[in-house]
Amino acid sequence: MGHTAEAATDSSTDDPLLDRFRVLPAANIGDAMDRMGLLHSSIQSIWPGGTLVGTAFTVWTRAGDNKVIHEALALARPGDVLVINGQGDESRALIGELIGARAKVNGIVGFVLDGVARDADMLMGMEMPVFARGVTPAGPFKHGPGFLGQTIAVGGVAVAAGDYIIGDADGVAVVPRAVADQVATAAEAVFARETERRAAILAELA
Ligand SMILES: O=C([O-])CC(=O)C(=O)O
Numbered sequence: 001m002g003h004t005a006e007a008a009t010d011s012s013t014d015d016p017l018l019d020r021f022r023v024l025p026a027a028n029i030g031d032a033m034d035r036m037g038l039l040h041s042s043i044q045s046i047w048p049g050g051t052l053v054g055t056a057f058t059v060w061t062r063a064g065d066n067k068v069i070h071e072a073l074a075l076a077r078p079g080d081v082l083v084i085n086g087q088g089d090e091s092r093a094l095i096g097e098l099i100g101a102r103a104k105v106n107g108i109v110g111f112v113l114d115g116v117a118r119d120a121d122m123l124m125g126m127e128m129p130v131f132a133r134g135v136t137p138a139g140p141f142k143h144g145p146g147f148l149g150q151t152i153a154v155g156g157v158a159v160a161a162g163d164y165i166i167g168d169a170d171g172v173a174v175v176p177r178a179v180a181d182q183v184a185t186a187a188e189a190v191f192a193r194e195t196e197r198r199a200a201i202l203a204e205l206a
C-alpha cells in the first residue's frame with residue numbers, strides 16, 4: 001500500500017475535531033482561548049490562500065539546518081503538520097519544494113516554521129501549505145543537531161506533539177489537545193454569534 005492510500009485510511013485523519021476546526025477562522029479559535037495560543041504575526045502562509053488544519057509533529061532544529069527535518073518526514077503520520085522551531089532564523093530556508101513533495105507523498109498536511117522557506121511557487125503549485133517568517137533562496141546546512149517530539153516554542157507559543165494546528169489568512173492558532181473539544185465548542189459559538197452580528201450590520205446596506 002502506498003503512502004497516499006494510507007493517508008486516506010489513517011485514523012488520525014478521521015478525527016471529527018479536524019473537520020470542526022476546518023470551518024472555523026483562526027481568529028475565532030483564538031478568541032475561544034482567551035485570545036491566546038496565536039503565533040506571532042510574522043508567521044504567515046508563504047503563498048496566497050494557503051490554509052491548513054492538522055496535528056502537530058514537533059521538531060527542534062538548529063538555526064539554518066534541516067538534517068532533522070528529513071528524519072521527521074519519515075516518522076510523521078498522515079494528517080500531521082511539521083511544526084518546527086528554527087530559532088526564528090531568517091538567513092537560510094529550512095524547507096523547499098523537495099521536502100514539500102516528500103511531505104505530500106507521506107500524507108503530511110503542511111508546515112509551520114519559526115524560520116523561513118524557499119521554492120514558494122512550487123510549494124503553491126503542489127498545494128503544500130507552509131507558514132513561515134518569510135522566504136529566501138539561501139539553502140540550509142545539513143549537520144544537525146535536532147530533536148523530535150518535544151514540546152517546543154514556535155512564534156512565542158508552546159506546541160506539544162498532537163496539539164491541533166489551524167492556519168488561515170490571518171495566521172496560525174495552536175489548540176492544546178487536552179482542551180480541544182471545549183475550544184472547538186466555544187469557537188463555534190463565537191463564529192455563530194459573529195456571523196449573526198455581521199449579517200445584521202451588512203443588512204444596513206440593503
Ligand atoms: O535544499 C533543501 O534542503 C531545501 C530545499 O530547497 C528543498 O527541500 O527543496
Ligand SMILES: [Mg+2]
Pocket residue numbers: 096097098118119
Ligand atoms: Mg528546493
